[in-house]
Amino acid sequence: MNVSAKVFEPTSVDLLSEAVHQNRALSAAGFLERTFTFAFRSMVYPQIWEDPRADMEALEFTPQSRVMTIASGGCNVMSYLTGNPARIIAIDLNETHIALLKLKLAAAQHLPNHATFYRFFGAADDRRNVHLYRDLIAQHLDAETRAYWDGRDISGRRRISRFARNFYRYGLLGRFITSGHVMARMLGANPKRILDAQSIDEQREIFDREIGPAFDHPLLRWITSNRASLFGLGIPPVQYDALSDNGARPMSEVLKERAQRLATGFDLKDNYFAWQAFGRRYAPQGQGPCPPYLDKANFLAVKTRTNRVTVVHDNMIRFLSNEPAESLDRYVLLDAQDWMDDATLNALWREITRTSRPGARVIFRTAGEPSILPGRVSSALLERWTYDAARSAEIHAKDRSAIYGGFHLYLKRD
Known part of the structure; x- marks a missing residue:
């Protein structure tokens, strides 16, 4: 099974700098951007804060769907497997998010049942999880991912031990x-x-x-x-x-x-x-709500579909520039475009437009209410897409994370 791909040389610091830095280092804004970059190098999201149920309703997966998404905490990637797409490419700038998703994929594949899987990522506060990692998961991880989880944080404890001490209190x-x-x-x-x-x-x-x-x-x-x-x-x-x-x-x-x-x-x-x-x-x-990938009814589907996921440490534009034309049809951008200047937005949408099949769907969220694309992405690119305002508002109302100002769905014209 190939769940990892390397198509880059830059480090996480390089990738984050590309994404965040828009001002001179010695300016006040530049100092804040670099402080954020320093903070973002570590684990940020133990759980992703976009609702995968809302995502899947908007994306309308088919068994032929080929998905590109930002990995973040990995809950979305794992949950998308329940929708039965053909392939998911999970991309992230942050090496720790990559390590978390690879851990989830290996655990889903090699833990024996839902009870152990849920205890690991649902409860995430049991000493037995460390033993499960040692006995059933660690040997299936690549060297970099295993080194991360076996490594020690600033407190001197092994990072994998966070799953014995409520993982969701970390990051x-x-x-x-x-x-x-x-x-x-x-x-x-x-x-x-x-x-x-x-x-x-x-x-x-x-x-x-x-x-x-x-x-x-x-x-x-x-x-x-x-x-x-x-x-x-x-x-x-x-x-x-x-x-x-x-x-x-x-x-x-x-x-x-x-x-x-x-x-x-x-x-x-x-x-x-x-x-x-x-x-x-x-x-x-x-005994309560949980992400779709942790639901007992979905365990077998997740377990048997992990080989459909490819994990990539890179930025979206560079990754897409190496993909064939019309090779993808579902794109999940989370809220990443809020970070981008106009030149980056246009570069991203050029690659999305080139690599997307007719009828492709793109979803993203924004801090504010309106879509940020009109007036910033060239009209020549946006004319290739239809913005479904009514459906976007409907899905936004269903997004249980409730922290974003807007949800947006674009469909490629034939």
Whole structure:
């Protein structure tokens, strides 16, 4: 099985610099960009924050679908296997995300049953997971991936041991959520209480009483006014500006709005994103919502389809430039375009247009509400595509992660 591909020489630092740096190093904006790049080199997303169920509804996989997606935490890639596409190419700039996805693929293939697989990635807090890694998974990893998980973090502990200590509390996002809980408690709120709600009405009542007021506190308003404050969410300065309408809205107000939708927009019994945000875990013993790839009903499908995934450490444009014309038909860009300048956006869409088959579908999310492509990507390229505004709005309303301003679906014209 080939789950790895190397088509590059640059390091993660080089790739991240290409993606993020838009200003001179000695400028204030340039300093923030380089600080973000330094932070983003480590594990960022122990769980991806785009809803794969919404993605698959928009993508409409067929058994012939050939998918290119950003890997991120790997939950999307693993979950897409339940939709039965022919091939998935998972690309990422971050070597630690690559290592996490390869671990998930090897575990799905070599762990004996759903119970052990769920304990590893669903509970992710059991000492037996380290033994499972040693006995059943490690020997199936390439040397670089194994070295990463066998290696030690700044605390001196082996990285694989995080799966014995609640893996979802680690990475930039995990630590950001933990810090958010600490801050909330300091301000008199307890986010975990929302998990006691038995209905959406109770969720709204608890949010209004326990969580909402914390976002109005002057201390939180001051902290979130700093463009570096959201690095833990994987949000670079340029995306921070998009979230705040270039400073027209206080960031605390934006975050409150997104948190409210996460807490009250969907029943907790169907929203694992809320469990992660407010409980820093999934529901105990698997008795609650989880990503599709962790669902017991999907285990066999995921296990038998892992060989359809190719993992690539590179940027999307360079990867696509080496692919044949009309070789792909599904593209998942997450929110990466929010980071890009106009020249990069046009380069990306030239390659997407060249490599895509008629009827291909592209999905992405944005920090703000509207699509960022009109007026920035050339009309000659966009004329090859149809923007399905109605379907985009419909899918956005179903996205349980609830943290993005917009979901966007483009279809290639015949």
